[in-house]
Amino acid sequence: AVAQINEALRLSPEDAELCVQGGGMYLEMGLFDDADRLAREAVRAAPGSADAWHLRGQVSLTRGQAAPALADFHRALAIDPSDRSVLIDTAEAYRRLDRPQRALATLAVLSETYGPSQTPANVLVLEGLAQEALGRPADAIDSYRTAIARGGGPTDAAERLAVLEGAGAGATASR
Numbered sequence: 001a002v003a004q005i006n007e008a009l010r011l012s013p014e015d016a017e018l019c020v021q022g023g024g025m026y027l028e029m030g031l032f033d034d035a036d037r038l039a040r041e042a043v044r045a046a047p048g049s050a051d052a053w054h055l056r057g058q059v060s061l062t063r064g065q066a067a068p069a070l071a072d073f074h075r076a077l078a079i080d081p082s083d084r085s086v087l088i089d090t091a092e093a094y095r096r097l098d099r100p101q102r103a104l105a106t107l108a109v110l111s112e113t114y115g116p117s118q119t120p121a122n123v124l125v126l127e128g129l130a131q132e133a134l135g136r137p138a139d140a141i142d143s144y145r146t147a148i149a150r151g152g153g154p155t156d157a158a159e160r161l162a163v164l165e166g167a168g169a170g171a172t173a174s175r
Contacts, residue, residue, distance in 0.1 A: 050079035057073040060072060066093045070097065091103045095133070104131070119150075121152050124144070148161065
């Protein structure tokens, strides 16, 4: 698939969508320099493409550069404010920047795009992490429990839940 994308890019180097597809493949493979190059080409070729800005932000976030990633995610959201994947990545960038209140606000906007009781487990886990950071263990426990019940979420949800419930049991026992 990479060879096919490379050949397509050789034939159509200005095709922003191809750059985004190729960059996404490179990102998944851990080839960050190549992903970054294609993300920058996509933004240059189509500055009005939310996908191009999102990819560029994903590359930065993967490299541990949350502030530039957040700026790129905001550019993508200015173009398409309801893109769920950009909203998730935006919340993650806020979390990494130790801005849990903003992460929670972003997740609230994201949750509104789902039907009742349809919020995915990974979103609930991010919500739990933000609530923990804000010192709201009871709310975090509820988010983790719901995420686990939905299934398909990150494995650390059960670990975080056990830690919080253990801390609560320890506090009760010490009283």
